[in-house]
Amino acid sequence: MTTNAGAVNHREEFRRGLREIVEPSFGISAWALVTGVAMIKSGLSVPLATLMSLAVYAGSAQLAALPLMAAGAPLWVVWAAAFCMNLRFVIFSAHWRKYFGHFPRAKRLALTYVAADLNYVLFVRRFPDPEPSPEQVPYYLGSVCWSWLSWEIPSLIGIALADRIPAEWDLGFAGVLALLGLAYSTLSGRNSWVAALVAAAAAVAAFHLPLKLNIVVAIAAGVGVGMLLDRLWPDSAEARR
C-alpha cells in the first residue's frame, strides 16, 4: 500500500473515481442549483443558506426540511422529516461497513459523512465484492471530491442568483433525470428489473404516507422482492455480473 507501485495505483484509482462520477453529476448540479434557490426562496438568509449547503450536504433532506422550517414547524418535526429522507443512508451504511468498518471511528464517520447516493451506487458497482481493498479509499475520495464540488458550487451559485431563475422552469427535474439514468445503468438481470418496478410501484402507492416514508416502503419492497426472487428463481450467473 505504501510502495511506489501502490502510490501510482492510488492516483489512478482517485482519477477513476472522479472520472466515473463526472457524467451522472451534471444533473445533480442542476438539482443543487435549484436547492440553492429554494433555500433563499423559503426565507433563509444568505449566511444560513450557505451554512446549510456546506454543512448538511443532503439535497433531499434539505428540500424536505425547508417548507417545514418556513412554516415554523417544531424542531423535532423538521429533524424527523430529514431523518426519514436519510433512512436510505442508514441502509447504505450497513453496506459501507463492509468496506470501511476496519478504520478508526473518526475516519469511518468522516468518510461516510460525504457519501451521497451517487457515490454509493458507483462505489458498489466498482467494488461488487463487499471486502476491503487498498484501491477503495482513493477511488472513493476521487468520487466524493467531484460530487462535493459539483453539488456545492452550483448550490452557492443558486443562493447568489436565487431571484433570477424562474421556478416555472422546473430545473430540479434534471436531477430526477440523472437518477433515472443511473437507475437504468444499475439494472442487471431479470430480478433487478422486477425489484425496481416493485419499488417504483410501492413508492407511488404509498406516496401519501407522511414524512416521505414512501421511499422507505419502496426500499423495503424492492429489497424484499429481490431477495425472494434470488431464492426462488435465481438469475443466471452472467446476468448477475
Next chain:
Amino acid sequence: MSGAQSFVAILGLTAISVVTRGFFLLSAREWRLPPWLTRGLRYAPLAALAGIVAPEILLANGALVGDWKDPRLLAAAAGTAYFCWRRGILGTIVIGTGLMLAAKLGLGW
C-alpha cells in the same frame, strides 16, 4: 422560524447527515451482517432510486398525471428512449431537460 431557530435546525440537520450516513459505523464493536442481508443490500440502491424517481415522474400534486401533455412525462420518455439508444446518463439528462424546457417555454404545456 427565527434566524436563531433556523441555525439550531441546521446544526441538527448536520448531525443527522453524519449519523444516518455513518449509522452502522458508529459502533466500534465488530459485528457482522447476516449473509442474507448482505445479498439483499445489492437491491437497496436500485430500489431507492426507483422509489425516489417514480413519484417525481408519475405524480403531480399527489395524484397520477392525467394529461399526456405533461413536460415531466415527456422528459422522462425522451430520456428513457435516449438511454435505450445510447446508454449514456448525460445524454439522458440533456435530451430530457431540453425537451421539457421546449415543451414548457415553446408550446406552453
